[in-house]
Amino acid sequence: DxxxxxxxxxxxxxxxxxxxxxxxxxxxxxxxxxxxxxxxxxxxxxxxxxxxxxxxxxxxxxxxxxxxxxxxxxxxxxxxxxxxxxxxxxxxxxxxxxxxxxxxxxxxxxxxxxxxxxxxxxxxxxxxxxxxxxxxxxxxxxxxxxxxxxxxxxxxxxxxxxxxxxxxxxxxxxxxxxxxxxxxxxxxxxxxxxEITAENLQKAISIVNEKRRALQRLSRLRAADPAPISGRDALLINQVSFYDDPERFTQSINTLCDQIEERIAQGDGVVPAGTKRLLLSGCPMAVPNWKLPYVMESSNAVIVGEESCIGSRNTRDLVDESADTIEGMIDALVERYMKIDCACFTPNDERMVNVANMVNELNADGVIHYALSFCQPYAHEAIKMQEVLSEKDIPMLSVETGYSMEDVEQLKTRVEAFVEML
Ligand code: BJ8
CATH class of the missing domain: 3.40.50.11890 (Rossmann fold)
Known part of the structure; x- marks a missing residue:
């Protein structure tokens, strides 16, 4: 207007x-x-x-x-x-x-x-x-x-x-x-x-922890079969978490989680029970990068988790709230942030462990690893992850793509073939 x-x-x-x-x-x-x-x-x-x-x-x-x-x-x-x-x-x-x-x-x-x-x-x-x-x-x-x-x-x-x-x-x-x-x-x-004081920092830590708790709650609920929410919607929620007002956002996600709990109690979902379940793992997907999730969910599969910075990598760890001095709070922040398992770190073995854990917790049937074209850190880790997951008999498909729509059909063929063999 x-x-x-x-x-x-x-x-x-x-x-x-x-x-x-x-x-x-x-x-x-x-x-x-x-x-x-x-x-x-x-x-x-x-x-x-x-x-x-x-x-x-x-x-x-x-x-x-x-x-x-x-x-x-x-x-x-x-x-x-x-x-x-x-x-x-x-x-x-x-x-x-x-x-x-x-x-x-x-x-x-x-x-x-x-x-x-x-x-x-x-x-x-x-x-x-x-x-x-x-x-x-x-x-x-x-x-x-x-x-x-x-x-x-x-x-x-x-x-x-x-x-x-x-x-x-x-x-x-x-x-x-x-x-x-x-x-x-x-x-x-x-x-x-x-001035950043113990008082205003403590309050801020609690606001951000509450936001992460709401997103963790959403992640846990996605372990249900049938999946109660689409991966696209869950990705959107994680994307919006980066620019909405944090307190208002937390409240609306908790309300949404209440609805999801009701849905699970009634045995309802967005797809039929038994639909193949995929974990999406890799580079962050910023708005409006919805291409691959859309391809995955139009291939007889549902996404049950995002191992990504716009996803669990940003929500998995909370800041310890027990400190009451500014020094203690800064240390707690450092502890928490240094747990992030970004592929820019070397080594970064904890990411492999975290992905395998997510597969188990969310009852995923397979992993699609996503690296943006020309992203060195995640392309390297795709190779490593393929090795680690194959030892655990977890199927994985490695995808490299950008934002253009040119390769949609080709992606769809590959993803469909992967889902079919699960
Ligand atoms: S903590 S994942 S948000 S760095 S896709 S720009 S890595 S070439 S985004 Fe990231 Fe922070 Fe790590 Fe998370 Fe480079 Fe790769 Fe591009 Fe990337």
Whole structure:
């Protein structure tokens, strides 16, 4: 509507390109989401949030800014949301799940860079993302080579802070990460003028833990057969968890989980009992990267878990809440964040253990490993995971793909053949 357009103009978006994006997104969402049968009533909240993701949610961010709050954008689950919230700032994940401005982006990063990186650069250069344009600070991190080098170019386009994330989990590495957590705390305090205290940090830790608890509850409920919720919907929930207001989000997910419990008690599901169950494992899937989940769930299978940063890798571990001093809380944050089993670490054996555990807990019949094309860390781990899982007789299919729709048919043929042999 007119008020939204005015807001987008103020954010200096390219209005006609942005209109085009929303149209494509709306159509894509209709085909992949709204066409599903037996959807839970509680998903209406998610449909609403998604339909207003560039509208009402951006309005909320603008209102927050007008009230003096700062907006922090992130690309990785290593950036502690707890500190952002403690500094009374808003923490949002910047999506990067669609091709946009690719030609321009390829002037700043090599062509053989993963689609996620090209996407956040392309969205910025094409002036398409109201979240990026709303940010007072974007926080990057030294995870994969692609991202850390891309931030050198991206940092010329937006105000940036880059956290050094270590590549191993030794005591020294933890110490390094702790100093980076403290440096991020200082940066936030300077930006917001808010001092991070034991009191506001404790509250923030509890808010984020509650969000993770609600998502853990959702994950556990997906062990039921028939599957009570589609993988697409569960992915959407995890995606929305990165930009919705955390307390409102937690409440709506708990309401949705109540509905799921009722459904399970009645023996109902989104698919018939006995439908083949798949675990999706690998790179994060940012909005609107729904291609592979859609292909999987149109191949006589249902996704029962996402081993990904937009999924269990972000929700599995909670921050210990027993500390009552700021030092103790910072240590608890460091402990928790250094458990993340990102493929950028070496070694990263715990990820293999976590995937096998998820297969068991969720009664999955097989794993589809997903690496974005040109993503070195996850492509390496695909090979390792194939080995580890085959020793346990867990079937796995390794998929490498980007955001384009060109390979949908080919993917479908491979996924169908995999499901058939389960
Ligand atoms: S903690 S997974 S969010 S780094 S797909 S940009 S790895 S080349 S996203 Fe990640 Fe943090 Fe790790 Fe999670 Fe590089 Fe691969 Fe691209 Fe990737």
């Amino acid at each position: 007119a008020a939204h357009t005015e807001m987008w103009e103020k954010l200096n978006l390219d209005i006609s390109a942005h209109d085009g994006l929303l149209e494509v997104l709306g159509k894509f969402y209709g085909d992949i989401y709204l066409s599903q049968e037996n959807r839970l009533k509680g998903m209406e909240y998610l449909d609403f949030v998604l339909s207003e993701v560039h509208g009402l949610r951006i309005k909320e961010l603008q209102d927050a800014k007008a009230a003096g709050k700062k907006i922090i954008g992130t690309f990785c689950v290593f950036v502690p949301e707890e500190l952002t919230l403690a500094a009374n700032a808003v923490h949002v994940g910047l999506c990067s799940g669609a091709d946009a401005g690719t030609d321009e982006a390829e002037k700043l990063v090599p062509r053989n860079t993963c689609a996620l990186i090209k996407s956040f650069i392309g969205f910025k250069l094409a002036r398409l993302c109201p979240f990026t344009e709303s940010c007072d600070l974007v926080v990057g991190e030294t995870t994969c080579d692609g991202k850390k080098k891309a931030y050198e170019a991206f940092g010329k386009l937006v105000p940036m802070h880059v956290m050094e994330v270590p590549q191993t989990k030794t005591m020294d590495a933890k110490q390094l990460f702790k100093s980076e957590v403290l440096r991020y705390k200082d940066t936030l305090e300077e930006l917001t003028g808010v």
